[in-house]
Amino acid sequence: MDYNKIIDKYYPHDNELKRLLICHSRDVANLALEIATRHTELHFDKAFIEEGAMLHDIGIFMTDAPGIYCFGKDPYIRHGYDGAELLRREGWPKHARVCERHTGAGISLSQIEQQHLPLPKQDFIPETLEEKVICYADKFFSKSSPNRMKTLQQAEHSVAKHGEDGLQRFKEWEKLFE
Numbered sequence: 013m014d015y016n017k018i019i020d021k022y023y024p025h026d027n028e029l030k031r032l033l034i035c036h037s038r039d040v041a042n043l044a045l046e047i048a049t050r051h052t053e054l055h056f057d058k059a060f061i062e063e064g065a066m067l068h069d070i071g072i073f074m075t076d077a078p079g080i081y082c083f084g085k086d087p088y089i090r091h092g093y094d095g096a097e098l099l100r101r102e103g104w105p106k107h108a109r110v111c112e113r114h115t116g117a118g119i120s121l122s123q124i125e126q127q128h129l130p131l132p133k134q135d136f137i138p139e140t141l142e143e144k145v146i147c148y149a150d151k152f153f154s155k156s157s158p159n160r161m162k163t164l165q166q167a168e169h170s171v172a173k174h175g176e177d178g179l180q181r182f183k184e185w186e187k188l189f190e
């Protein structure tokens with residue numbers, strides 16, 4: 013499957029947003045693949061990790077986040093869900109799961125209900141090893157500071173803003189992936 017065709021379909025113009033998306037996604041893919049290479053005992057699907065990491069943020073253009081060149085209508089918290097809907101229409105359901113489950117360290121139904129988040133009422137928690145490693149790697153890179161990798165402490169701090177459950181998941185992944 014050629015993820016570049018999907019990126020080009022939804023980002024047909026070479027502009028700041030497309031360059032930011034590709035740069036960020038490549039950073040995430042590289043880190044996730046580095047972890048997969050270090051942990052052969054986990055039997056990762058590296059081809060899927062590459063594809064999923066390159067497509068995990070495909071829905072950002074649909075959101076309103078002017079600081080990263082996104083001028084859509086949806087709140088940014090929906091970028092994963094929006095991207096998942098795009099990928100399902102393209103016939104990539106497994107990749108869609110990466111999109112909808114990578115925000116924070118996953119978003120639980122209870123978080124959606126308690127925080128009144130504009131998302132469907134369901135859990136969006138990474139389940140497969142590939143979903144987890146892509147989500148984990150994503151926490152080390154911010155689209156607002158491209159080409160800069162966060163420290164583990166900075167990544168934890170970022171995840172902690174969204175609740176203790178997510179931080180605990182992230183710390184479990186630290187043990188698994190480091």
